[in-house]
Amino acid sequence: MIIGSHVQMKAPDFLEGSVREALSYGANALMLYTGAPQNTRRRPTEELHIREAAGLMEVNRIPMEHMIIHAPYLINPANSVRPEVAELAVEFLMSELERTAAIGAKYIVLHPGSYTTTDPETGIRTAISQLNSLQIPDGLVICLETMAGKGSEIGFRFEHLAEIIAGMNHPEHFGVCLDTCHISDAGYDVSDYDGVLDEFDRVIGLNRLHVIHLNDSKNEKGARKDRHANLGQGTIGFDTLCRIAHHPRTAHIPKILETPYIDGKPPYGEEIAMLKEKKFRDLMKAQ
Numbered sequence: 001m002i003i004g005s006h007v008q009m010k011a012p013d014f015l016e017g018s019v020r021e022a023l024s025y026g027a028n029a030l031m032l033y034t035g036a037p038q039n040t041r042r043r044p045t046e047e048l049h050i051r052e053a054a055g056l057m058e059v060n061r062i063p064m065e066h067m068i069i070h071a072p073y074l075i076n077p078a079n080s081v082r083p084e085v086a087e088l089a090v091e092f093l094m095s096e097l098e099r100t101a102a103i104g105a106k107y108i109v110l111h112p113g114s115y116t117t118t119d120p121e122t123g124i125r126t127a128i129s130q131l132n133s134l135q136i137p138d139g140l141v142i143c144l145e146t147m148a149g150k151g152s153e154i155g156f157r158f159e160h161l162a163e164i165i166a167g168m169n170h171p172e173h174f175g176v177c178l179d180t181c182h183i184s185d186a187g188y189d190v191s192d193y194d195g196v197l198d199e200f201d202r203v204i205g206l207n208r209l210h211v212i213h214l215n216d217s218k219n220e221k222g223a224r225k226d227r228h229a230n231l232g233q234g235t236i237g238f239d240t241l242c243r244i245a246h247h248p249r250t251a252h253i254p255k256i257l258e259t260p261y262i263d264g265k266p267p268y269g270e271e272i273a274m275l276k277e278k279k280f281r282d283l284m285k286a287q
């Protein structure tokens with residue numbers, strides 16, 4: 001099982017601290033933002049302890065492909081209403097791609113964006129033209145995330161992502177990150193995981209799937225809300241999520257937990273242990 005979680009990247013150890021945090025959870029994968037997800041202030045890569053982090057990954061036999069970068073969610077490549085916002089997004093995304101390459105990571109997760117006051121088709125067309133203007137470094141793959149369909153988000157149908165990828169001048173640089181909470185909120189029946197994978201394969205192609213966000217959902221299937229829940233504390237349930245974590249068809253793909261902190265503390269060590277043991281424990285109950 002390739003399993004990890006969202007981890008922090010902060011002073012003084014930056015990336016090295018991120019890898020240590022992941023190791024403390026018993027993880028063999030991790031995902032991080034290169035700075036605050038809601039702003040564009042970033043440290044120079046020379047300060048990020050990249051070499052130390054890579055060394056720590058190597059000693060622990062974790063391939064760099066299991067270190068996932070998440071682009072900040074303020075980037076909205078589907079915004080045609082304010083082209084200057086979309087342009088800024090592309091400019092910042094370019095610098096994120098360069099940082100990802102400098103770090104030595106291969107996959108960067110990106111929300112395809114929101115069409116704001118237009119319509120999904122316009123949003124998809126806008127995203128296609130914005131993403132086609134990127135100069136993507138060699139070997140790097142942008143993983144478009146499946147979205148819940150909250151507000152005016154695009155990407156809540158596999159068809160949307162397939163259409164964007166089909167419109168790319170360099171489709172070899174594009175893949176998909178599947179979020180279990182988001183697709184359940186979008187109306188897919190996650191309890192039929194094989195059915196979901198068949199549908200994904202038919203519409204996008206399973207060879208495009210590189211990252212799985214493993215989250216429970218606070219809302220019913222089809223609610224289009226996007227509120228993550230801890231494993232076994234939501235409408236998807238522990239048994240289904242555990243089955244996905246161990247499923248042979250996606251065994252080679254890193255699964256990343258983005259579940260909420262409990263009492264101000266990350267629950268990832270416990271949640272990863274639960275998945276390894278295939279046994280649910282109620283983390284909400286005082287021990």
Ligand SMILES: [Zn+2]
Pocket residue numbers: 070109111145
């Ligand atoms: Zn995301």
